[in-house]
Amino acid sequence: MKVKINSEEKEFPEKTSIMDYLLQNNRHIAGVCKVKELDPYGSCRLCLVEINGRLLPACATYPRENDSININNNVVINSRKTALELMLSDHFGDCIGPCNDGCPSKSEVQNYLALIAMGKHHEAVALMKQDYILPAALGRVCPAFCEDACRRNLVEGPVAIREAKRFAADYDLEHGPWMPDIPKETGKSVGIVGGGPAGLAAAFYLRVKGHKITIYESLPELGGMLRYGIPEYRLPKAILDKDIDTVIKTGIEVKTNTTVSVDITLEELQMKHDAVFVGIGAWKVYKPRVDNCEIVGVLDAIDFLKRTAMGEKIDIGKNVMVVGGGNSAMDVARTCIRLGANVSLSYSRTKNEMPARQIEIEEAEDEGVNFLILSNPVNIIGDGKIQEVELVRMELGEPDESGRCRPIVCDGSNYCVDVDTVIFAIGQRPDYELLAQHGLEHHSWGGARYDEITYETNLPGVFVGGDVAIGAATVIEAIATSKNAAQMIDFYLKGTLPKIREIIKEPSKHLDEIYSDEKLKEFLLKYYPYNHWKKVTEEDYKDRKRQERAKTKLLPAKERAKTFDEVELTHSEEDILKETERCMSCGCLDSFDCKLREYSMMYNAKQDTFEGELQSDVVDESHPHVILDNNKCILCGRCINLTHEITGEGLIDNLNRGFTTKNGPPPGTKLGEVKGDFIGQFVDECPTGAFALTTPYPKDGPWNVTPKPTVCNDCGMGCEMNIDIYKGIPVNVSTIDNSWNHGLVCDKPRFGRSWEKSVEKPMQKDGSKFKEISDDKAKAILKDHLESLAIVLTPSVTNDEAQELMKFAKEHNFAIGAIYDEGISTTKFATIFTSKRIQLDVDLSDYPVLKTFIHIAKKQGAIITNEEPDIAIVNAPAKPKDIPTIIMHKGLNEVGLMQLGLKMIPKAKNYLVIGSSDKKFKGFTISMGENKNADLVLPLPAWLNRTGKVVTSEGRELEVKQVLDGPSIMKILQSYF
């Protein structure tokens, strides 16, 4: 039949809901409550579409001929937004940690701290580098906005995030740094002007997208202000060099001593490259408003620091005055101390108003800098060479626009100080003369004009980032803007930038485009996320155990004032691990998958539109693996539908009514007290973080995992499932939507994790225990038992592995057999759903997924009976009956091994068992894999390293793919022969 969708006439299949139609046609439709195989539930109200002017749920509406449907007009978008905002109004939780949001580059702090806690320092650095480069440098100089934002401030002080970063970054540099994979060359090239943090960041983030990159740097070495502005004692050049190396070695071409405008023009770069990034920083200094500034002995901070960094010995004399209160002023003052001078520092307000980091001020003072607060230079006295600085005393007046108290001159309070050198550190600005010279528009304060979203300047294809765009700021801000600019340049190179700009401005107008482009969707969720915040105060954390922050270790002030050695020392691993324990993991474990978060971003929903009473509930952490956080529940009802309608376990129900309705186990019980086989499945069903899965690791992440499909080897059903992997770490099990097992996975593989168990080292039986032995010893023992050796395959051995082993046995003249129970099914599990009378002779608690099939069949009217059944389900060993029969096996590939023609266990003196087993053999037993009855145990790769075809109890052939790299059974076995 014909219907109109957004005024376009479409052929619409009969008896199809609008939701199904849209999904089949790859159109976006929001919604969280519809469970695929059940009737529509109707709780979330997110799939409303307009049909003939009425809003109706797409999941439960079956259009009629000539209906006019609008799936995304303003009314529809608005209603979804309101539904989301209502949900958000009673949602108590944080999507991500405040640290993550506090970081200008939105680095996943909680997530990398969790990796550091595991000792996965390379992986932690890899995660850092997703959002910024130069972690070792940042670990030393970053003002750590993340720590300012840290919730631990409400307890006893922030987690030492910068120090943790520094620790992991140093570890990474020392132990062979993590390097990103570079994709195939795109054939596009980008010229980067400036080799400071901004230029390096743009270069790196474009390089990892496969573009050819050339950096043009006017100074002899890369690093910009990091090298020429920050003194050695704060950031050793050796560390910086290594850090920069990890950027350049991704395959970036560098042209140092090349000044754009002198050696090459911007126009030439535009011709030569497909795009140009300008990251020339803010190297110009503000001129002091003091007379007589041109004479000898008057310097500016930038020039002074740069020349010092380049090794020049500047004669500053005995008495130096530094003017200014920022980080540069401290850098200059402390450098001068190290050059042996008496240093005083003049600042017009008090220490409280100084923009420098508090720690810098303290350290400067400790090193002997004399702070002349509430003073301001008015005149420089000297003829040709400076002799004195005339200062005037100041006092604080009313706060100005910046919130700081305005300094007011105290008339007649002038006094003079003898100096040999005065160094002004009163601020920097971008070089607008240079910008103008190249035709780049700029603001009056000096910064380049650019599009706030795309970072593109008035010159097409020319982008900016870092200080030249935002004014003199911090390294992390320079990196953040340049990383963002790099994303935009990538879109520009693909020709999609104008479109992307429109999409970013109003995602809800482009939902079909976003949802048909996974990468675009990921980009938006990463770069323009919705973040929900818990509103908390110190009161909320008053019961939290106090754990003091690890103290920063410094060289003693007297000692360090004489040298340029690094002042701050890297923390010990022990201290850092304690710091990771202090992290309260504020961010939600579901932050990467949460549908509420995703839709809130797409529909621009706001947390506070319907601010009102908020229910907050104690998080139920009674279950060893699953957390139930009702504060995040949106009552979509999926868990209830799962447990009642699909698994039949009935563990969760609605409690209370009205506004106070919530989901949970029966009143008075906790999740940990209910018994079921599908508690982990709640996590897959839950669209938010109300149900979350913990990990076996010290901290649970979260991490943006990649699901890798495999087959569960816990029983003969062979359920398809994913193992979620993050940078080689197996995190958890998740379900596969379109699997034969209908997206169901029981708790055995989720909590038991037998798929990751391996034997790493050979072991010999020693009394009732096993002791580790050397490979050579194992080989020797094996060699002594080759006579009359039979190979026995356990049921988890795949067909591919079995065939190799059969070949191997033949070559060595070994007998070979397998452990299995006989019997091959004559029908598939699917027959259960069409059966009316089921003979059931198996214990369903052994096969939880089978239990759900039976439950569904019963719901459809089937009965369990031994009289005139139309299907029989029996345990192996068994012979098929004359009705369709399913023979259940305990081992995954018993049927496969049978079909390969393998006989059962042959008689022999010595046995070589492949795979873990509890079976006792009459003879010397060598087991590849655990076996408490073995005499010798050989290493066995974990199930997630293995591969090959298996045939399940119902006779279904499944291909098991390797989830993580590792040696095969055959390879290991051969190494012992």
Place this chain on the structure above:
Amino acid sequence: MKQIIDKHVVKGEIVEEFLVKKDEFKSKPVTVWDVDNFFSKQVKIILENSGYIDPEKIEEYLEVDGYKALEKALNMTAEEIIDVLSKSGLRGRGGAGFPTALKWKFTRQAQGAPKYIVCNADEGDPGAFMNRNVLEGDPHKVLEGMIIGAYVIGAHHGFIYCRAEYPLAIKRLDIAIKQAREKGFLGKDILGSGFDFDISIMEGAGAFVCGEETALLGSLEGKRGMPNLRPPYPSTKGYKGKPTNINNVETWANVPWILLNGWQKYITMGSEKSKGTKVFALAGKIKRGGNVEVPMGMTIKEILIDIGGGTKSGKPLKAVQMGGPSGGCIPLALFDTPVDYESINATGAIMGSGGMVVMDEDSCMIDIAKFFLDFTVLESCGKCVYCRLGTKRLWEILDRISKGEGKIEDIDKLLDLSPKVKTGSLCGLGQTAPNPVLTTIRYFRAEYEAHINNKKCSAKVCKPLLTYTINDACTGCRACARKCPTDAITGDKKGIHVIDQDKCIQCGACYLACRFEAIDVE
């Protein structure tokens, strides 16, 4: 009340001043009095026997032609009965007004067996007791309607889902069912027709939402009463997934009368699209509260003034809330509106099951909207977002306004969110819950603005907005000072007292305590 007990109950005398007109009732001579038009304006179909026959004696029902309609029906085909109902124009009395004949037809034609019928007796509106009256006063009428319905639809089992708060109704239904079985009106081979049908009673636990048909079915199945999406409608997938026809008590009760007296007589009552009569429960500030039955199409004014006698207080009428907590407030200016489905809907209220809560000048419309919304907030089943959270947020805005903390944008917020809750909610509860808000803003916007801008509640209901002061009439008796919970009242004995406004919490205790009208409320 005291007068009635002392004179009438104790002494057995007639209290003349409470009497209304003389009348005679069918075979049994009963004397009734009338003043004004209390009886003459009413037309009784549903309540025709209530109060006249002994509901626990089937013989008395049989005496007034009880079960004659069933006899007649069993000699008709299902199609013929549907035709009669269709011509009678009978519409569902539960509130939505869906044509009953059509509903029966759908269930009759639906694939699947067995089929069920359900009598919805989960009368949950506060202050409404129309169904209770019929169930307690004339239970056989409902049973007879159900048996006829079952015959038409092809159901062999029916349920009466009755709220547990009606123990007398349940008791009498139980007796009636037993008696009907004994007489062969229920059970196997009813009246020799070969048709089998029986009825069981299911007690509801008192959730308002269980009056919604899909929630009712869930509850009947032993689940938590929560509405489901329609389609599928119960007529195709109802109780235990089988075709099920659900009608309200009053709808069932109409059926025997129509069959017995003919659709031609039925359509002489009522308006163009709404035929027959409707029972209304008059409550609130009305002089003569209670159930009245009137032909559809009568104006609100006639019902409230001619029959109900105006306000109890004698103060002018202000508005009437029609349709229970999810109905709307209709202002005095619209009291000429005829009471039928379409006209009432046009005002923003709904017919509902027939509750009419009357308000006079002492009723604050913000307080009224808040009161009704409070009920729906508590009674929402919690399933869908708009109802669970939307009604709560609306209530919170009203609460702010009633406390003088409202902002003028709040009215726009209410006007923005209310229609979204109406269109977005899953079931009738949420879809109608904002009606009190919308109608009170529509007809009494000035009152909202006065609360927000002037922090004034003209009805003197919203306590935080009131100022209590003491005038010259004060005798210094200290009665008020003794009652004041915050010791805000001071003054010399026998001198004029003063209320410290900083301490006053506007509880009104002084006002009630004063015997000299010395407390002013602003």
